[in-house]
Amino acid sequence: MAAATAVAAEVVVADAEAAINTITNLPRLGVGFGFRDRYHTDVFVHRSSIDFLEITADHFFDASRAKREQLELLSRNFTLIPHGLSLSLGSAEGIDDVYLRQLADIVSAVSPPWWSEHIAFTHAGGIDIGHLTSLPRTKESLAVLGRNIRRAKAAIPMPLILENITESIRYPGDQIDEASFLGELLEENDCGLLLDVTNLYTNSVNYRFDPLPLLWRLPRERIVQLHFAGGHWQDETLIDSHSTPACEEVWSLLREVLAYADVRGIILERDEKLPPLTEILIEVNRAREMYLQAKSNNHPASREG
Numbered sequence: 001m002a003a004a005t006a007v008a009a010e011v012v013v014a015d016a017e018a019a020i021n022t023i024t025n026l027p028r029l030g031v032g033f034g035f036r037d038r039y040h041t042d043v044f045v046h047r048s049s050i051d052f053l054e055i056t057a058d059h060f061f062d063a064s065r066a067k068r069e070q071l072e073l074l075s076r077n078f079t080l081i082p083h084g085l086s087l088s089l090g091s092a093e094g095i096d097d098v099y100l101r102q103l104a105d106i107v108s109a110v111s112p113p114w115w116s117e118h119i120a121f122t123h124a125g126g127i128d129i130g131h132l133t134s135l136p137r138t139k140e141s142l143a144v145l146g147r148n149i150r151r152a153k154a155a156i157p158m159p160l161i162l163e164n165i166t167e168s169i170r171y172p173g174d175q176i177d178e179a180s181f182l183g184e185l186l187e188e189n190d191c192g193l194l195l196d197v198t199n200l201y202t203n204s205v206n207y208r209f210d211p212l213p214l215l216w217r218l219p220r221e222r223i224v225q226l227h228f229a230g231g232h233w234q235d236e237t238l239i240d241s242h243s244t245p246a247c248e249e250v251w252s253l254l255r256e257v258l259a260y261a262d263v264r265g266i267i268l269e270r271d272e273k274l275p276p277l278t279e280i281l282i283e284v285n286r287a288r289e290m291y292l293q294a295k296s297n298n299h300p301a302s303r304e305g
């Protein structure tokens with residue numbers, strides 16, 4: 001009986017090691033940006049300045065022939081990371097079968113090294129809320145997320161990384177602090193973290209806390225990809241609008257994250273006031289310099305990558 005227990009324990013340890021190896025062995029992609037239709041020609045003109053692209057999976061659901069051809073062309077020329085917007089992993093009622101199938105089809109079509117979704121809900125009680133909404137940090141939320149993530153992973157057998165969002169509300173009944181919540185979520189479900197540096201910064205400004213102690217409590221081996229972007233002020237609140245270049249505070253935090261974790265890829269997000277691609281690439285190139293500098297300083301084993 002004791003021997004059987006020991007064997008079972010070894011199997012559990014081996015499974016845990018294999019799981020974390022899946023995350024730590026993900027390829028290093030470099031720096032790119034979130035693809036938007038405006039840039040459909042320019043990405044080829046500037047191909048050598050773009051290491052990879054993130055696509056919003058939802059933009060290719062029920063795609064026209066022209067959109068399907070665009071996706072094929074992009075996937076032949078770039079590594080694409082599909083990013084979902086509305087899977088609603090935090091919905092207590094579960095995730096939508098039709099949406100999950102559409103998402104799975106897009107992920108399968110581009111064969112990415114990983115795909116991403118948000119730690120949030122967008123649907124509740126049959127209502128589409130229309131934006132990403134934060135969850136109470138409770139055991140119940142972790143259970144709901146776990147149930148939905150298991151279903152998503154069964155349908156999409158590629159590594160899943162989860163993104164922290166900008167929180168427009170926080171709940172008085174939170175039972176778990178943010179770092180513990182994220183750590184438990186990632187470990188229990190064997191997911192990577194898509195750390196949105198701007199979201200972390202925005203929350204730190206709006207809720208008045210220092211982002212660095214939080215960063216340093218996150219499981220560094222699970223930080224796979226970063227997002228960064230620029231927002232704007234509305235009254236006393238910083239809005240994560242993806243409408244401006246990133247501010248210097250975000251660049252500083254980005255540098256801290258790169259020193260802390262062996263990040264595999266960085267994506268600049270821009271959704272409003274889309275500038276010419278050459279302006280986007282100024283930020284992409286700056287991020288790449290920081291990424292390569294961090295790799296040579298802190299992660300010498302990754303130099304070949």
Ligand SMILES: [Fe+2]
Pocket residue numbers: 163196227269
């Ligand atoms: Fe983001």
